[in-house]
Amino acid sequence: MFEQFRWDFRSPEERGDAGENIIYSALNKVRGRKALLPNCYIPVGQKGSTEIDMVFLHESGLYVIESKNYSGWIFGNEEQDHWTQCLRGKFHTTQKHSFYNPLLQNETHICALMELLKDDTIPYYSYVVFGNNCELKNIQLTSGRHHVTYALYLRKDIEYHAQCTGIQLSDEKMDSLYATLVNFTEASSWQREAHIKEVQSKQYPIIQPDGTWACPHCGGQLVRRVAQRGSRTGQTFWGCSNYPRCHFTYQE
Ligand SMILES: [Zn+2]
Structure with missing residues (x-):
């Protein structure tokens, strides 16, 4: 079983260092009119907030990006509450960890954005982006509502997607969306505090x-x-x- 961990079609350079920097530079190269809004704290309910890793405002729509910098093998599908990460442990053991389904997490993000922007002409796209160091195994996407990809392929994936959808947002709309969302990128201290409290109340590792x-x-x-x-x-x-x-x- 462990031999298979080494199997990978990507070269060491391509695997590289995962992380948000790779995602930033990938998005910066996407063709078309665009703006990047990292770490958006979007209000939820009366006093809560949800943190979105990145909102990529593109002429083809709003890309809501959740970045996962995990290593090992990743298993999951749309319905499960939790996905599984398998890591090679010491002495030929496998460690399994579970984490909250990132698609459900991103759906929460999109709902919060919809609630905030209240504009049903905006197309929202859910992208869950994994670092190049993991292996996505048999991830089952059935609804067509989500994209799951490696940071390495993000630019190509979005450019292809944008080609299919065409331009969806006018320049004026993009400007107004940017002006609204930028207020939520630099979280105020109360937003951060509230967010930390929210995270602490969670029952998952x-x-x-x-x-x-x-x-x-x-x-x-x-x-x-x-x-x-x-x-x-x-x-x-x-x-x-x-x-x-x-x-x-x-x-x-
Ligand atoms: Zn503790």
Whole structure:
């Protein structure tokens, strides 16, 4: 099984370093009228907000981009709540981690934008972009509402897509969208604070760029533990390394 981890059709240069910088430079090269709005904090409900990695305003529409800088193998489909990341561990073991379905995450982003802009002439496109270091395995897209791609192919993918859709936004519309959205790129301190609180209330582990899991409450490392008592005695779970100061646990 581990031999297959080495199988990859991309050269080492192409695999390169994943990350948002690669995505920025890819988007900068996309032909056509465009503007890039990184880290948008879009209000949700009364006082919450959702953070969008990048909004790419292009003459063909609004591209809502969620970037995932993970390594290993990635499995998932549209319906699952969680996707799986498989990493090669020590001594020929495989570590499996789950993370919130990025398509569902991006749908939340798009709903927040729709609610904010209240303009149904704007076409929204959901793009989930993985770093060149992972392998997307059998990702099943059925609804046609989402694009999942590598950073390496993002520019080509968007240019092809834009060719098919043609120009959808007038210059005036693009200017007004930019003027609106730019207010949400530099999050005010209360937005950041509210966003951090929101993230902390989440019950899922945070996957770090190196593939290890961090506690969503305190940032501590998550470690495998075996329940010593209660109805789950003998079963494994993830606990925070800062226990007993932090009581976060996660059951796969
Ligand atoms: Zn913790």
